[in-house]
Amino acid sequence: MSIATISKSGPFAHGFNSVQKTMFTVLLALVPATAFNLYLFGWPAILLFTVTVGACVAVEAGCLMLADRPVRATLADYSAVLTGWLLAMSLPPWAPWWVGVLAAVFAIALAKHAFGGIGQNVFNPAMVGRTVLLVSFPVAMTAWVMPHPLFSSGAPGLAEAIAITFGGHMPDTVSAASALGYIKTELSRGIPVTQSMAQVPDLMDMARGYRAGSLGETSAILILAGGLFLMAKRVISWHIPLSVMGGLFLIAAIFHAVDSAHFASGTFHLVSGATFLGAFFIATDYVTSPVSKKGQIIFGLGCGALIWLIRNFAGYPEGVAFAVLLMNGLAPIIDQYTRPRAFGRNSKGEPLQLEKP
Amino acid sequence: MKLFPIRGGIHPDYRKEQTSEKAIVVMPMPAALYIPLQQHIGAPADVLVAEGDLVKKGQMIARNQGTVSASQHAPTSGRIRTVTEVTAPHPSGLPQTTIILEPDGKDEWADLPEPIADPFSADTHTINDRVAQSGIVGMGGAAFPSAIKLNLGEQKKLEILLLNGAECEPYLTCDDRVMREYPDEIIDGARIMAHALGTPRVVIGIEQNKPQAIEIMTKAASAFPEIKVVAVPVQYPMGSERHLVQAITGRETPARKLTADLGIVVHNVSTTRAVHHAIRFGRPLIARVVTVSGGAIREPNNVLTPIGARVADLVEFCGGFSARPESVVNGGPMMGQPLPSLEVPVVKGTSGILALTAEEINDRPTSACIRCGSCVTVCPCGLSPVDMAAFVRKDNLEGAAKLGVMDCFSCGSCSWVCPSHIPLVHYFNYAKGVLNDLERESRKNERIKTLAEVRVIRIEKATEAKRAALAARKPASDATPPSNSGEAKAATEEKANA
Incomplete structure (x- = not known):
């Protein structure tokens, strides 16, 4: 029986870690805090969240196509989803849709793909998206609302939420x-x-x-739980x-x-x-x-x-x-x-001196 | 005993259970044995036989030449078919001079050297000569001629002989089995080696995932207060010489130095057993225990294999393949070498033959580095694989060298852990190869330059001397100022000195 031709050296074993798995674990860790906050701020938050994540994925796909890189395989690493997710969590929950879309363009197209795509960016894409918007549209980006839990009295229904997110009808009594x-x-x-x-x-x-606060700012406890989960998973x-x-x-x-x-x-x-x-x-x-x-x-x-x-x-x-x-x-x-000290060398990289017996 | 932490490392799937409970079995003699002249680090041995020669088991058929080399012996009696070029068990697949022996089935021993009756009153030379004569090399995989390492006691004061029974590579169980089945032979070999080295203490380091071996070796060592068995944590690459020394003694071998500079010499447990055979029975190294394992092997086993048996025959003995192997590896999965074909022989450094399925190897397409830093965390050498790889990718090997790529011993921890499946070790092996070539080249140029300069000086001196000699003869005919004659005399003296 023939054996495969040798293409590279060892090792001939590999851990079961992957970029996809890592990103997915981070998303999982964000779920409790996100779910709680979406509940807390209701339909407008859910709409903004969906729009922002969707926009990030769409911009990523567009950039990959422009760069002639594999689109589906790269999207499957979940990194664009994660950026969109974190970006949405840093926005005011009742912000209009264009805030999410514009932030997504800055985050994915400018902060990530202009630098060469995943792994090449110097700055955190989600934070670039957020800060560009904050500097450019300070009013929209600081329009905080008090919690309006889903289905509670006074919380906007889906129709009202659509008006808030897509129609720009921010009720002026709720700001905080x-x-x-x-x-x-x-x-x-x-x-x-x-x-x-x-x-x-x-x-x-x-x-x-x-x-009041952005989606991800409130509920420190659930964020902490997610963080501890990531530590336990050694992410x-x-x-x-x-x-x-x-x-x-x-x-x-x-x-x-x-x-x-x-x-x-x-x-x-x-x-x-x-x-x-x-x-x-x-x-x-x-x-x-x-x-x-x-x-x-x-x-x-x-x-x-x-x-x-x-x-x-x-x-x-x-x-x-x-x-x-x-x-x-x-x-x-x-x-x-801050590179670690190499085995058998001092921090300057010189070989250690033999101890005198 | 207090142990010391070692940096980094990984915990791969060990999969040793496939063979750890399989007692060593003897492989029947195959139709032909292929004995390469170079199975070790150093110079190939000098062939002593020719086509048609009849040889006996244990007869030397190739003699070590130069300081770093090892002899080869006939693993059984038979006829030399030919001495020719055969594919080497090396990823290059290049041919190498190999003696092909056809066993006659009689397995008749040659006249072996006399056993050394009382090795503990024999001097270091007698023991080392015997070890060298027996063709013993390090059996952990590196295959460095053992006699040279046993000579270290003459150059430095040594404290500890450290026996490496860590066997940290996944799958491999040959050392485990040898320790469990032949503990007394190892202990005896260790005492002889300690005597030759002049070390007052012997420490045997075994990873904790081999509890039976630890127990059996501890019992076998109990009669000798100078021998201590130490259970070391399961942490790949614990079996790396420098790391094992650090774990057990807490001492860090300086870069570019040997553990012997700390007074510690490390030998593999199977090597120790081979020394026992050579000293007590005069038997050379002609067979070794090989772990044949992996998901594509039908009957994984620990096999006492004659040196020179083809991998194909060994695999056949273990029931052949049950699935198509993605790779067949010589050694462990972490540091072993891929085999170019199954038509290559088992050599003295072959600790395992692993036929691995694609699922076990779990290789996937490389994606972009996300700078997760896992490689930095796991590197047992304290290097930054992520940065070195970036330099190598741009072919900036000088940059990689500055970050210490030459300190990397290719343990594979970084490649194993990389979530982007970047073949980091492959990059570093490439860099090390090119840098070594450059270094050799520059050394050669340096030497040529020195030789050329020396030649110029020599010619100048000779010319000068001739002139001086001529001047010295002159005073006989006409007088010269005294100062001049002094100069001439000096020049003549110089000539004489040159």
Whole structure:
């Protein structure tokens, strides 16, 4: 019996991991938080979510066709679905359809395919989509609403939802500020954090998700559960999430201790905004984060510090997307300086000295 | 005993149960044996026989030549059919000079060298000579002539003889079986080797997935306080010499040094048994236990195979193929070499013949790298395969060399773990091959340059000397200033020295 011709060297065994499996696991981890939030914000959120994910897949297919790359095989890696999903989670739930579509174009076509497609992009596509829209359409991108759980009284039905998402009929009675936005606004009016904190939902409510915010910002607990699931599945390691949250918490806690009138507590920063989503699902994006564990910790701490800086001193109340993008830009350099020490060599790459017996 | 962690590594499907409970069986002598002159690292042996010669079992048929080489012996009695070029058991499929022996079925022993009666009072030379004479090479796969490694005791002070019974490659169970069936022979061989090396201690490292071997070896070693059996964690590539040393002693072998520089010499357990045979019975290395396994083999087994038996015959002995193998591998699935055909012989370094199905290999089309960093996490050498591969892909081999591609020993952990199925080891093997060639080339050029420079100097000196000699003869006829004569004298002296 003949044997196949030799085409390459070993190994002649392979783990059962694949890009598709990895992406699918991440999607699975997002399901609980997403389902809860879609329920919380009702039909308009479901429509926006569908439009955004659909647009990402469509733009990906178009780009692949233009680049003359295999369309179906590449779509099957779920990376476009994941980008669309994360993008939808970073948008205001009742935003009009064109926000999702435009963000998808920026995310997939510009941030991903213009750089060479999967694995080649420097910046996190979903976050590029979100920030471009936030900078260009600040009003539409900060139109938060209070939760309107599906089928509850006052929640929009499907027909109303279609009018909200596709007709641009945003009911003007439902808008609400996110906790971070509220505190920032109050602070600008001279009202200290200690006072304005009384007006925001208490921390447990915020952690559970009963508050205004983007799809992925609310319900820190379900996001945390998804993140822990990813760790258990060894899709991500603790290094980035812990250093993002640890960095943010530490710097916030220090400044809170020094001047509690101007700076909210570390716990507040952890559970508000997109901290959990960012730490577990955005900053951990393989392509745009460092590969070595040491590099990941530096990257995470940088994200945490930047989130706090932007939230407190920049023009925007929320800083996760900007912070991650800034650190994305540094990731290649971090990688270069944090390569692991090779066996038998010192950190400079010189052979170790023999110990004198 | 306290163990030390080693970096990275993977936990592949071991699939050892296919053969781990199969006792070693003896393969009947095939119709012909194909004994290559080079089955080891180093120079090929010098052939001692010619067509038509009758040889006996254990007779030397090719002699080691040069410092790094190993002799070959007839695995059975018979007639030399011819000495010719035969496809080597190497992925290149290139031919290599091979002695073809037709067994006569009598299996008659030649006059073997006398057993060394009391090896523990014999000197190192006597033992090493016997090991060299017996054609013993490292049987873990690298096939480095063992006698050279046994000489290390003369150059350095050694502390530990470490026997490698880790057998971390999936499928392979030959060392496991040898340890379970011949523990006393291994222990005896180890004591002899420790004596030759001058090491006061012997440590036997066995992975924890071989509990019977650990138990049996511990029992066999219990009579000798200097021998210790250590169960090491199941973590591929624990069987790598440097990593096993680190796991057991906590000491990290510096790059470009040997474990012997730390006072530790590592030998495979099966090699140790071969040493026992050579010293106690004068028997050379003419057969070895080979694990024949894989999803495409009908009856996986551990087979005592005569050196030179064709893989086709060995597979036939194990019931042939039950399915079409995608690849037939010489060695383990992680570091083994694909065979170009089944018409190649089993050699001294063949620890396994694996006929693997496509499903077992699980090869899939390569997709783009998503920089997941798994390869960096698992690399036991602390390298960054993702970055090295990027350099190799652009043929920037200098860049890859700077990142340490030459430190890679192709364990395959990165390729195994890669979710994009990028053949990283293939890239690195390519890079190492080209870089080695370049290095050889530059060394050669350097040498030519040095030789040319030396020649110029020599000619200059000779001319100078001639002139000086001429000048020295002159003073006889007409007087020269004293200073000049001093110079001439110096020049003549120089000539004499040259």
